[in-house]
Amino acid sequence: MIADPAAILVGIALLSAAMCAVLIVLLRPLLQRYALARPNARSSHKIPTPQGAGIAVVGATLVVGGAFASVMGFAPLLMLFIAVPLLALIGLVDDIRPIPVLPRFILQGFAVALVVFTAPDDLRLFPIPLALERSLLLIAGLWFVNLVNFMDGLDLMTVAEAVPIAVTLVLFGLSAWLPWPATAIAAALGGAMLGFAPFNRPVARVFLGDVGSLPIGLLLGWCLLHLAWQGYVAAALLLPLYYLVDATLTLLRRIARREPFWAAHRTHFYQRATDNGFTVAGVVGEVFVLNIVLAALAGVSIASGSMAIDAILIVIGLAAVAVVLRRFSRPRSGGA
Template sequence: MGTSLVTLFVFVSAAVGCAALTWALMPLLARYALARPNARSSHKIPTPQGAGIAVIVATLVVTALALGLTAPTLLALLPLFAATVVIAIVGAVDDIRPIPVLPRFALQALCVGAVVLTLPFDEQIIPTLPLWLERTALLIGGLWFVNLVNFMDGLDWMTAAEGVPVTAALAVFGLLGALTQSPMLIAAALGGALLGFAPFNRPGAAKVFLGDVGSLPIGLLLGWCLLQLALQGHVTAALLLPLYYLADSTLTLLRRMLRREPFWLAHRSHFYQRATDNGFSVREVTRLVFLTNLALALLAGLSIALKSIAADGALLAVGAAVVAALLMRFARRKA
């Protein structure tokens, strides 16, 4: 079977598997993991959470089966898979009975650290940097990325609107030779699983949420795939793909810190959340985010194709302008 067919098979299998497992889990989640509305919520009625279990199980199982014929490759992924399972368990516990901030953060740091510290010593994004300095930066950046994916999972379809375009782009880049097999297949499986979850999370009729059990490990897997893209020399593309999430979450954090707000507590001040307060429907917000991510994926593809430092600078500027336009639109009342 050719690489393209294997990738398509992984995508479809993960979508079907996630949909079936989500459907099977819903009665259990309704009983033990009910998310009740509060002042920071975007939903109005108690809704089961925890369907991220289905997304992660489908992603890991389908990827493992696809790589089953190449045992050394699968063994190399064991630290990532183990960290994904552990951080999912942390999220599951937090969904049912909230864990205090510091222990939760420490457990997340252990999972991200396990992935970063087991990277091969000869793999670096910037070879001129001391290895310890780059790995420290990756640990901090990875921990932030895991949390920002969690922070941005505050509307129906929001994680799918981000994750599906990004993972699809990563899979295409892999097929074109810009990304190695393992992250390509993980991206395809994760994108398929998110698509399988989406029908259960439709805006206005959501039957279930991802929960922290889903958003945290999704952040870890997606961050690892982007890191692999950067390690292949495509740093600009790795920055462009998640640029909307990076901008919304980071600017919101900085704004809250400048206002001396307790930034570590849950809130409703992200740009996408303010958009719903400003008259945008959830479907409008997620559609605009999805279209923005398609534009960013195109810019990332151009960066890989052109292989030019000058072009990279221009593409980053265009991507930043596209994201800034969306953030400013979200921050204003809808006309």
């Protein structure tokens, strides 16, 4: 057993935050020169802004989180530490020169498959054939990685999502509800996102880029999957529920309208909110508060240990998300 795990986890977060911030300062001139995101019809920013700070976030998470997580000799970390840099590389290339849709999804699917299909066979969610369950997890993982990327379209949006989830996972780890390696990775990722936050607050001086949002999606998904493998499926769904609902409803709406759903756009609810008079700070603030509510519901779910209560909590979570989405989809007079 690790001595004083709370102090160690705080240290992980602080070290990761510091490393991330230093890396961003060092990388920003290079990103300014070679990875400039120029505004277009689908952008939320108005001036050319360097992207690629995800290199610092992911790098700090892997170096700091990996060093502490590996203390327990956790074998699945090996494939995670192959898959995450692979996704980052795919994102980096796509940031500089867009990759066609099909090759991009195939490469992303390979990275997710490395994590899903190499997990120990005794980690199960449902009483169905293992191959079927892992195939479904591959599809879910690929969707989750991409929805985190889709939702990274506003200053501090990914911070407002990732930090509450990471902090909650760390608290769950301290309560022995999440394995130590996943807890350490969550602490490092949460710290790295806090180190990134000052550079991404409105008006952002730097963006994550696909090099950051894609691997962050895999890191979050990996941690949430380990929470689900502990038997806390409802909690693992509640924590990212806003992202899941916004991205999924937007995808279904675009498919129903026969729009090219794989193409970049600005029809997510949080994007429509800024078009409807909400400020960036107002949108991000509401998402952050909603995520705190969802985190509390996830904690109640684990503490209760009741499937009936889980169902009620998911309904409450969906209702809370629906309230926010409804607000975002309606014009707001006077700003947020």
